[in-house]
Amino acid sequence: MIELKQVSKIYQTGKVELHALHGINFKVSSGDFAVIRGPSGSGKSTLLNILGLLDEPTEGEVELFEKKISFKDFDALAVLRSRAISFVFQSFNLNPVLTLEENVMVPLMIRKDIEKTEKETRITEWIDKVGLSKHRNHLPDELSGGQRQRVAIARAMVTNPQLVIADEPTANLDSVTTKSILETMRELNREKGTAFVFATHDPVLEAFANRTVHLHDGRIES
């Protein structure tokens, strides 16, 4: 599905160069449920941003379905992202002036290929799956951290993405909610081959994964 070849990332802040990733080779296939572990600063978020086509590597290549990605072609990149990949950010990135339901609707608004009734069904289903049916008209400010995280998950899932990338997706969830959301994800993973790549410290999440990648100082250790 997506492959990183000899990917390095150097952040330049003034005169200081920081090597966040060194020569990473990493492949995500349909049906993967991969977890990336590593201490703070080891490059997990940087790696996820590149996998999600949100950031460009300094060196190396990214291929999506065996086609080399050009990070210069912003429009093409936006289309690829909106069709194939969903991202759950550590900070949720919800729109504060939209209700829960409207936030979940956002990624479907530009999708002319999906019928209106189908969109409504998916939105209702996912709000229900993350247990927020009673809060659909609430604004993000009126929700707890864990509830906002669940909105971000529902928003990521309504497009039926082929790849879901999430940075610490269960950090603010209680263990019951974590388990129920992960079970739904695993079902999708098995039935539709949806690939999941998560950065996490959560051992519960790791138990759901079929692959764990250990990052250390920007290198894959194992």
Ligand SMILES: Nc1ncnc2c1ncn2[C@@H]1O[C@H](COP(=O)(O)OP(=O)(O)O)[C@@H](O)[C@H]1O
């Ligand atoms: N935008 C940025 N500018 C400069 N340095 C950055 C930036 N983002 C991350 N870094 C640095 O890159 C390294 C890897 O960071 P990150 O990918 O966020 O690691 P993790 O998610 O594992 O904590 C860290 O040393 C971090 O300080």
Ligand SMILES: [Mg+2]
């Ligand atoms: Mg991080």
